[in-house]
Each structure stands twice: as structure tokens, then as C-alpha cells.
Amino acid sequence: MKAHLSRRYHFSASHRLHTDAYDAAQNFAVFGKCNNPHGHGHNYTVQVTLSGQVNPVTGMVCDLAELDEFAQTNLLDRFDHTNLNTLDCFANKVSTTENLSIEIHRIFQGFEAAHLEQIHVEETSNNSFDYAGETDLAPGRI
Amino acid sequence: MKAHLSRRYHFSASHRLHTDAYDAAQNFAVFGKCNNPHGHGHNYTVQVTLSGQVNPVTGMVCDLAELDEFAQTNLLDRFDHTNLNTLDCFANKVSTTENLSIEIHRIFQGFEAAHLEQIHVEETSNNSFDYAGETDLAPGRI
Amino acid sequence: MKAHLSRRYHFSASHRLHTDAYDAAQNFAVFGKCNNPHGHGHNYTVQVTLSGQVNPVTGMVCDLAELDEFAQTNLLDRFDHTNLNTLDCFANKVSTTENLSIEIHRIFQGFEAAHLEQIHVEETSNNSFDYAGETDLAPGRI
């Protein structure tokens, strides 16, 4: 009996899309208003999807309190109320939500109580991104 | 032309997470505040995903009115405004949303007008669970 | 590093479910109140899911401004504030959301900057449809 559980976390952060590989004109051409030097920001919603056997005694895939504690330490304490561009993980990468999803996927691979299926990040109510790790298999919707 | 359709149903119920396999201290350690002896409750949202060929004459995978009637009789009339722990299906199983998803999946396998792909249950706006049946294939997002 | 991005577009349209292959009684039996001769309508939400390698310089799967421009010309300018039944694509097909999803999938195959994974269309807050093209692979959730 393999089930999936998904849990949503919320944080607010600012960022600026900019790469040193381009000059100012190229940066503006590629990133548009997201290249504003003073930055802008979002309320990000992260949905973590895990899978595993349903424990026949507890009826659970894993302990949500344990997952929340992991997320508090490794996700929210690091990202909430920050400027993403100042974080180590974006020192050499543009702070797009694609790269953010990949970084959060890396983080939750450290949660060992269930199998990480995918990270889903909503940047606005109309924009979202998914990352399921390197895989040959075309993922379904992710 | 195979398409998927998803339809959402809503019910309100109470439950208590508790197993006779554990003593009081173990139950509290595993289930925390969800082990409160008097129970608590949720507005549950169930999303049923079905697939099938799109009928070339009607343009439909199946008749939604027929699906709604099935859901009324087999899902809503059984679960809405109940205490899940008093239902037969939870006599020997903890009423977690994982187990609830599996039970609802069992129910909708009885709907024969389309192929059941998956059951998605939202317990709160931040918590959801999916069950797609026993399968070797790593399901996509589910 | 293959990621998915999903973007939502919104339009309002009217339609009537009706096929000339059936007589009036059959149409009413199959389509019910959706067969009302004067039509009815919806706020449709379309979610387009694309996949691709994350560009190592820009950190993006594709340019969202380019996607928005494509969607404006090919989706919104054609469907928003229309009666779906008057459009060429529904001249010989019932304007169900299944058929609408298939048509929108056909449209976004013309967007070449990323791989089209799937089209998701919400007709109401409780009803949605997905089309991922002809495929042998059982799609995940889609």
C-alpha cells in the first residue's frame, strides 16, 4: 500500500534575476522587470511530495511532526524573510524558481523517513515549477 | 484521444488517531494532539481522477451526473457529518488520511464508466494525500 | 536538470453541449441542463505545463514573456469573451472541456521553446480536465 503525502510550506523572500555572464542590456533583455537592481519579492509556497508504504499499525507514511521540524530547520529558517540572492546557494546561480526548486529538492533528499518524489514551488498564483530529480522517466504531471 | 477528468467532493467529519496496538503513552508519542480522546475534525476535499477515451459523439470521458450520483451514494452519504472512527472501514484501522484515501480508492473502483486513476484527499489546505492503487510504476505527481 | 513549469491563463466563455447526431430528447438525456438552447458559461482556467533543461546561464526552462505572448495571440485572443460553439474548432465537435483541452493542447504544440507536457483546464472549482497527447505511458496525475 504505497501512498503519497504532500505538505505545503510558505515563506516570503525577495530576489533579483541577474547573471554576471551578461552585460546590463542582455540582462534586461532576458530578465525584463525581474532584473530591477533593487529587487522585488514573492510569497513562495513550497509543496513537498513524499511516498512510502503506509505503516500497517500507524496508518501513516511518515510522521508529519518530524517533517515539519525538518522543514523548519532546513527550509524556513534559511529562506523565510531573506533576500535569496544573498544566500550561499545562489552565489553562482540565478535565483529563478527553477533553481530554487532544484535547491529545495536537494535539501529534502536529506529527509530520510520517506522517499522524496517531487518539489513544487508556486511563485505567484499563476506560476509554478516542479523538480523531481534526474530521471529517465517522463514524470506525469509534476 | 485519452483524457483525464477530476471531480472534487467535500465532506465534514471528525476522527481520532489511536491504535489499540499501543498504550496511551505510545499513542500520544506517535499521534500527538491528533490522539485527543474527544477527537477533532476536518473539512475533507476528495478529488477523484478518472481516465478514458473521449467519446467521439458526446465529447465526454463519462457522464458527470452518473459520477455524482455514485459519489453521493457511496462517498457522501457514508462519510459526511460522521465520526470516521465509528465507520466499519475504520474498525480495525487508524483513521488517517492515508487509510481514508485507500478506502475511497476501493470505493471508486466500483464506478465502471471510466478507469480510476487516483484519489487525492485534502485534510487541510496544507496537507494532502494521494493513492493510485498497487502499481509498479512510479506514479508522476499523484 | 530537467524541470517543469506551469503557467495559468484565464478566460470567460459561453457554450452549449449539443450534437446534431442526436435528437432533442437524446441531447437532453446526455447533456442535461448543459443542453439549454440559449447556452450558459464559465470562467475557464487553463494551466499549461512545459518541461525542459534548466539553462545553466539563465536558470530558466524558457522565457515566460515569450510564452505569455504566444498564449495571448493563440489562446486568449481566440477564446476569451466568446461563445465556444461559434468557433471553427467546435464546428463539428461538442464544446465539452475534454474537447477544449485537446484543442488547447494542439495549440500549445506550436510553442517551440519547451516541451509541452500537458494541458489542464478547470471549468469550475470542482471540475477539471487534463490532456497530455497520445501516449502509451500512463501519465501520472495529469
Next chain:
Amino acid sequence: MKAHLSRRYHFSASHRLHTDAYDAAQNFAVFGKCNNPHGHGHNYTVQVTLSGQVNPVTGMVCDLAELDEFAQTNLLDRFDHTNLNTLDCFANKVSTTENLSIEIHRIFQGFEAAHLEQIHVEETSNNSFDYAGETDLAPGRI
């Protein structure tokens, strides 16, 4: 102990904004794409707000089942899956959401179990209208 209760109802309908008082050019100038001769449509959400003393025995302002029955007969059976322009109430009035709110307010004045405070109608997720009847008092938010 005077409290307010609000209950939401949902229906889908089509309409066309057009007045015989204007010629074609004026209609288009005033109503734009909403003047499309074939119409368009929406998922309308109606929120009815009632007030009254909280009954000291039942703890209720009024019986919601009674309100639902009234709404089914007088609101949903009349408006759901219709073309608003074909209804008597819009024979001589443009079917704007302002006029729809006023008409629904007129209807719910017939519900006598509590005092009608206001009708709120959402045409899309970004557009809403409120009508509280003729009143000297500047209503609060309504």
C-alpha cells in the same frame, strides 16, 4: 447578541452586455468585448449576508437548510445554466453584475427568517459587486 451569517451559492451562466438605447458603435464603445453578439459566460458566486439575534436555545441566527431550500428554488433553479439575457428580469435591463446583484437582493428580501444585509456577487476572481438596498447610511465595506 446580533450576529451575521453569510452563505455562498454558485451558478454558471452566459450573458451579453448590450442596450437597445445605443447603436452598435456605442454599444461596443461602452461594453467592449462584453458586447460580443454571441455572448460569453461566467461561474458566478453569490454570497448572501443575513443578520439576526442568535436564538438562545438553538444558538443559530436562522436555519441554513431553510435558506438553502429558498436559494435552490428562487436563485439556482432560475439562474443556473441559463443565458441571463433570456430571463424576464433582464428583458429591459442590461445583464451587468450590478443589475444582477440588485435582482438577487430583491429575491432574498423574500426570505423572512432573518434580516437581509447584503448581496455580494463575484463575476471573476478579480471582480465583485455588492448591493445592500436603498440606504442613507454609507455601508461599511459591502
Next chain:
Amino acid sequence: MKAHLSRRYHFSASHRLHTDAYDAAQNFAVFGKCNNPHGHGHNYTVQVTLSGQVNPVTGMVCDLAELDEFAQTNLLDRFDHTNLNTLDCFANKVSTTENLSIEIHRIFQGFEAAHLEQIHVEETSNNSFDYAGETDLAPGRI
């Protein structure tokens, strides 16, 4: 410069609508399925609206961290994951959302850093209740 701030809190609880003043048949007639002896439950959303002068130095009506601490102690620790009927405040009152709103209004009158305007409680996505205290003034929408 008087502004209003509203903050939402969420808890899950069960309840049963029942009064000892009625016999079984009367209870069922008045409360219907909500009278189920084993109870049912909801995800409740509470929105607290406060008003006050905007402090010219801090730009704030009051300190949200202080409000959150008050809400944690006085609202969430008391109501979350409980059976409302077992709480002192419902010992002699039916646990309707009208009475719940009045009780929560009483609680937040103890928060002294701003003026309490109103309590709004959502029981389901279609049902909500508001209480603004005893007042001669017909509140607007509240």
C-alpha cells in the same frame, strides 16, 4: 490615520449540535445531520479585525507578533484539535459557529493593543459568521 488590520488563524475541531432543551426528535428536526451523536468536524478559519491609529514612527497599528502570541495562548491552545462540546464555554451553549464567533469575540477583547472591530469565522468554504459585539449601529458587511 486610522486603519484596520485583519489576521487569520486556523484550527481543526469536532462538534455536535444538540441542546438538552429539546428531545431527540426536536434536536434532529432543528440540527439535522449536525445532530449526529458521534459528531463531525471542520477546519475553522478565524479572522480577527482590529483597528487603530497608524503609529507615525513604526507605521503599524499594532505588533503582529504580540497578536500572534495572544492568539496562540488564548485561541489555538484552547480550540485546536479539540471537541468543542467538551470545552467549558460550550457546557451550556450549543457549539454553533454563531456561538463560537461570540466566544472568540469575548476572548479577543482581552487583546488591548488595538480596538477589536469584529470576528469572522469560516466553518466551510461556503459558510461564514461574523460578530462585532453589541452595537446599535448596523454594521456594514461585517
Next chain:
Amino acid sequence: MKAHLSRRYHFSASHRLHTDAYDAAQNFAVFGKCNNPHGHGHNYTVQVTLSGQVNPVTGMVCDLAELDEFAQTNLLDRFDHTNLNTLDCFANKVSTTENLSIEIHRIFQGFEAAHLEQIHVEETSNNSFDYAGETDLAPGRI
């Protein structure tokens, strides 16, 4: 026939809560994590509520296309994808959502086609602020 219409606009921005009137320790004590020197950000939703007589010919309070054009020029072009602290209006004021609401209220007083009732700004899904101008009258919910 006086009705209210409300229209929602969305923008993304960053900000930092900080006042030169306080030293670093005081700023942190008052603003907490919102005082992070590198800032953070939000998806802001602004709801503008206007009132007016329903025009007996057009059935409208005012022209929404005209309102959208005003909002594009005066709200979105100024605030979207910016750092609020770099704007003139926050040169001498903390960029709290209270002050943002007051500034947006000032802006929409320039829209002359209907009476401005109130500005509602959502900073996150749990936090919102309202400003209705200087008034003796206790506003309802606003």
C-alpha cells in the same frame, strides 16, 4: 440604486521594515525578521472598492476598462517588481502595509468616475489591511 464594485490588482515587490528614528536594536525589537537588512518580499493583492449610482442605461457603476487603465498607470507601473523602500512615497515612512494602504488610497482618490470607499491590501494569505480615509463613522468591516 447605489452599488459597490471591487476590483483586485496584483503586484510583487520587496521591502524592509526599518526606521532611522530607532537604533539597530530597537529596529530589530520592533520589526523582527522584517528588519533583515537585505529585505524580503511579497505578492501583494490590492482590492479597490468604489461606489456609485448604477447608470440606468448601461447598468454599470463605472467603466472597468477605465479603472484598469488608471490602475495600470498609477498603481502597477509604479509598484510592480520594485523595492518599495526605493519609492518616493516611502522615503520618510516605513513601508508597512498600513502605510502602503494609505498611499494607495491617496492614489485612487484621483479616479473620478466613482466614489472611493476603501482600499484593502493582502500581504499574505493570512494578513490584510484596510484603509477607508479619515472618517468619523466607524466603518463596518473595512
